[in-house]
Amino acid sequence: MTWPPPYPAPRHVAGAPAPPAGSYAADVVILALDRAEETIEAIASARAQAGVTKHVWIADQGSRPESLQRLAEAVRGAPDATLVRLDRNWGVAGGRNRATALGRGRVVFALDNDAEFDGPDTLARAVAALDEDAGLAAVGCRILVHATGEDDLSSWGYPAALLPRAAQGFDAVTFVGAGHAIRRADFARCGGYDDALFFCWEEYDFCLRAIALGRRIRYRGDIAVRHKVSPERRFAWTGTRWFHYVRNRLYIEMKFGASPLALLPRFLAYQAKGARNGVLAQGLRAGPAAVRMARAFRPAPGTEALYRLDEAARAYIARNDAAHRGGLARRVRTEVLSRLPPARAGTAAS
Known part of the structure; x- marks a missing residue:
């Protein structure tokens, strides 16, 4: 490549x-x-x-x-x-x-x-x-x-x-x-x-x-x-920010081999969070959009290994991320039932 x-x-x-x-x-x-x-x-x-x-x-x-x-x-x-x-x-x-x-x-x-x-x-x-x-x-x-x-x-x-x-x-x-x-x-x-x-x-x-x-x-x-905190030209949660958040996260999982069916619990958790935060419609649109993106994705010739997480890679992820997130109840409380933060980090330009 x-x-x-x-x-x-x-x-x-x-x-x-x-x-x-x-x-x-x-x-x-x-x-x-x-x-x-x-x-x-x-x-x-x-x-x-x-x-x-x-x-x-x-x-x-x-x-x-x-x-x-x-x-x-x-x-x-x-x-x-x-x-x-x-x-x-x-x-x-x-x-x-x-x-x-x-x-x-x-x-x-x-x-x-x-x-x-x-x-x-x-x-x-x-x-x-x-x-x-x-x-x-x-x-x-x-x-x-x-x-x-x-x-x-x-x-x-x-x-x-x-x-x-x-x-x-x-x-x-x-x-x-x-x-x-x-x-x-x-x-x-x-x-x-x-x-x-x-x-x-x-x-x-x-x-x-x-x-x-x-x-x-x-x-x-x-x-x-x-x-800094600057509202100008930001992607608000009430605009398209939640759509991109959900679509891209599901798309990435599918790029790395997850099936749409296996992602259904994550998709439903996102819908629960979106409903709690008043952006349900964005999340619902994001699922089909992610599937379309994943179906269109083709690794460049010679780069297939970039999208295969072997045992060592999965162990690294488990050790440095999953191990700090706690059990199901804690994850539901912190990642599903929580409010969305102010749209401070990240924009279409920065």
Whole structure:
């Protein structure tokens, strides 16, 4: 498998016309869709990272002209940052794929456009975490509320039982998109993100493929980004967010060999949660949509092993995820009967 595929070259808008010559440590990827003020602050935070060679990529996916102009002014003449305009909104998965393909850094750090690095050495420490542990494919950052420094609970993507360890580190089966670092070689081996997901669960889908190859994912509570609360251009639960959440999760399970019948209990649990939260119609539509996506999915030639979880991979998942979720009663209480959190984490653009 060759990655990246031959993506059309995006339109260069402002900043450096190309990444640095020769080798360098990291590409920082920021997707943009309006939110100009927050995005400019995210860019400034990325450019201010010290102690590491880097290039900052801002991929715009359809901002209004006035917002795009502000972004262009923020990086005009910058030697370490590039603003490009993609041909359309590819969502989180497709947008990050296309932005990542532009660089050559051995590590790719994705930063939400309403987030900032916690300190000037955050990027350097994320790169070092991957350099020091050859078994890691990716590192997930601790996500803090920008204004308070407290844990952003709506961005906690791990079992609730692990929340007391938020300041520590542990192996995991996913990472949170708001701030994470991926080894470029592993990103390529796994084929990047699945464009079809558009938004939601794309990180988990990537991590399953990495785990299938014997790689590990590590949460690092000592490496943090600060996440802001911004309602602009968000996917609300009452819009299509719950639809994407349910559809993509079921689709991923079917990609990895689960039958629709075997997923019926999960589907019904989602409907119970959707009914409790007033989004039942979205969940009901998501089931048939997931089946259609799974039927259309075909692994690229030579990549079939990415979608087979052997005994070692399943043991890794059981040890680092299922073991922390408790029995059926606890899972029903925490995962089915709970309210949906505010739509703070993840958007169509970031």
